[in-house]
Amino acid sequence: MFFELKGKDNNSKARAGVVETDHGLIETPIFMPVGTAASVKGVHQTELTNEINADIILGNTYHLYLRPKTDILSQAGGLHKFMNWHRPILTDSGGYQVYSLSNTNKINENGVKFKSHIDGSTHFFSPESSMEIQRKIGADIIMAFDECTPYPCEYNYAKRSMHMTHRWLERCKTFLNENPEHYNYKQTFFPIVQGSTYKDLRKQSAEYIANAGAEGNAIGGLSVGEPAEEMYAMTEVVCDILPWDKPRYLMGVGTPINILENIALGIDMFDCVMPTRNARNGMLFTAHGTINIKNKKWEDDFSPIDEMNHTFVDTFYTKAYLKHLFSANEYLGKQIATIHNLGFYMWLVREARKHILTGDFTDWKNSMVKQMDKRL
Amino acid sequence: MFFELKGKDNNSKARAGVVETDHGLIETPIFMPVGTAASVKGVHQTELTNEINADIILGNTYHLYLRPKTDILSQAGGLHKFMNWHRPILTDSGGYQVYSLSNTNKINENGVKFKSHIDGSTHFFSPESSMEIQRKIGADIIMAFDECTPYPCEYNYAKRSMHMTHRWLERCKTFLNENPEHYNYKQTFFPIVQGSTYKDLRKQSAEYIANAGAEGNAIGGLSVGEPAEEMYAMTEVVCDILPWDKPRYLMGVGTPINILENIALGIDMFDCVMPTRNARNGMLFTAHGTINIKNKKWEDDFSPIDEMNHTFVDTFYTKAYLKHLFSANEYLGKQIATIHNLGFYMWLVREARKHILTGDFTDWKNSMVKQMDKRL
Ligand SMILES: [Zn+2]
Ligand SMILES: [Zn+2]
Secondary structure: OOEEEEEEOOOOOEEEEEEEOEEEEEOOOEOEOOOOOOOOOOOOOOHHHHHOOOOOOOHHHHHHHHHHHHHHHHHHHHHHHHOOOOEEEEEEEOOOHHHHHHHHEEOOOOOEEOOOOOOOOOOEEEHHHHHHHHHHHHOEEEEEOOOOOOOOHHHHHHHHHHHHHHHHHHHHHHHHHOOOOOOOOOOOEOOEEEOOOOOHHHHHHHHHHHHHHOOOOOEEEOOOOOOOOHHHHHHHHHHOOOOOOOEEEOOOOOOOOHHHHHHHHOOEEEOHHHHHHHHHOOOEEOOOOEOOOOOHOOOOOOOOOOOOOOOHHHHHHHHHHHHHHHOOOOOOHHHHHHHHHHHHHHHHHHHHHHHHHOOOOHHHHHHHHEEEEEEE | EEEEEEEEEEOOOOOEEEEOOOEEEEOEEEOOOOOOOOEEEEEEEEHHHHHOOOOOEHHHHHHHHHHHHHHHHHHHOOOOHHOOOOOOOOEEEOOOHHHOEEEEEEEEOOEEEEEOOOOOEEEEEEEHHHHHHHHHOOOOOOEEOOOOOOOOOHHHHHHHHHHHHHHHHHHHHHHHHOOOOOOOOOOEEEEEEEEOOOOOHHHHHHHHHHHHHOEEEOEEOOOOOOOOHHHHHHHHHHOOOOOOOOOOEOOOOOHHHHHHHHEEEEEEEOOOOOHHHHOOOOOOOOEEEEEEEEEEEHOOOOOOOOOOOOOOOHOOEEEEHHHHHHHOOHHHHHHHHHHHHHHHHHHHHHHHHHHHOOOOOOHHHHHHHHOOEEEO
């Protein structure tokens, strides 16, 4: 992987760059649609490419390990071939889902014992097994196995957990050094900063991660329920320590506003289920605010979904039609809303990038934040 | 509407023709995908046009009347504009759904009182109100309001019901004569032959319908549970009486084999939920038999869904991937299977047309029927 900075904003810490992987370029700042189980829900890979134009998508190791199972992905020649998606992919480590989705997980220095949320069967993830699974899945960017602490989190627990995450990082690196890629392209490993909402822990963790000398770095354990201001405070502390010449990935963030504010703090990569999950609930993000398309007020509004036309659905379908599809529980409604929201998120990060390069990012960001904070 | 016969098979009663409507041509024999509530479930209108290449789709008056409601469709300027589909549409009369979906319907000479399956509210459909609703929906082809008898049906009930359907036909015609189209294109009205599985009733009804002098005629009350042989026997009796120079529409039929056998008996138009509903349950129709994609045997089969590549999904995705999507309950699986099945049905009727025109329809039909009767 190769990262090059193309420009910086003068009034904030926002950066524009390019990440080069063996599956193609990623222009940063970037948003990565979440394709949990080898599918961005309700969206064809052709639509991801041709309409949404996603540079990179995310897969969830926990889900892929349970279904279709690692062995099938190996036989397919990796996730890219399995799902016929040939742009970059990033996988998380499975840690977050083990804590949030599975039952009765038991965590100790060795790793985490958990029961599948699908059939209750017992499994064990460790730094080594997470790396082994991620080697077989074959994403371009793979993530360290960490403990993601909940919010709020007691200081001493956060501290102990952070140190364990650091020890786990060494085990991940050792495993990866001893076990090379399975396929004929490179995988890049990102370690993860933890430390909950404690500035001193975040600093300590960011220093530890910075010293690991990885090709990119991630910030985990945020967007787990804390107020946005705490999130921004942590991002700022961490970004000031992480190397400036490596991409920075803020995991699981967030709303369009969260994304712009974090870009201003120096974040380059984002992922979140919000545009896709909220779409399935009838919530549309637009440059002028959010729309709850289930609202009765749209039933006779025959104007396009979004005049800005980020993707074909925006002007092909009307608000009244989309409202009807949600009322009638027609799945096409979820498909349309998902394509719209992902198209909007992609537009937002690309527009941010343009404004960073032209030098007026901060003014643009401030006006967008105001504008997007409305309910239409 | 204009219908022209382009060719006939020498060894069967199969015909190839063209129907001309104000929204474009329909090459017959044709299959019409069912778009119940202004959406072919899980399929974008762009995919219906560009991938499946449907000449015409069907809408259900009962569903459209309840949601989005007739008034919204009127305001939109009709169903074509509402859903942004500008090829032909056919609507049924609402009768069939009133009998099969709604609760405690009460039927008498006047019409049918029924409770909505959505909210239990009470409604009344009559020949007049069905015509009025269909005028507002604005389909290119609209259907008579009939009683569709169940199977089995006692002879005297079938006879009384048939006569009522004939009386209702006169009321439909009177209403339509007195109430012209709402939009700037023509609507064509098809009456419906009933008579359950009784040859003498079917003959009587076919003669009555033939005398109505409509621009096209339909056969209802079949594919409601009777053995295929009884269906074919009724189709044969009726097709021998209906005018040869008008299109014949067999409602609610059927499997790929049913369609080919009925084409051989002189049917020109079909609709059925089978390709779409079965797709959502993981059943794929192919030229070589049916596939239950949920079957474990496909989990490591990395061959294309269907080498014949009727639509892009057939070779873009593999059986193993599609099987995974169904296992993981990912909606994309239903989307892919639906596009595949509709693409296959369209291929089947177009191939039938070609073979009618080249003169070897019967041989081709017999070999296809054999081939498609397998489970892969
Ligand atoms: Zn999120
Ligand atoms: Zn059917």
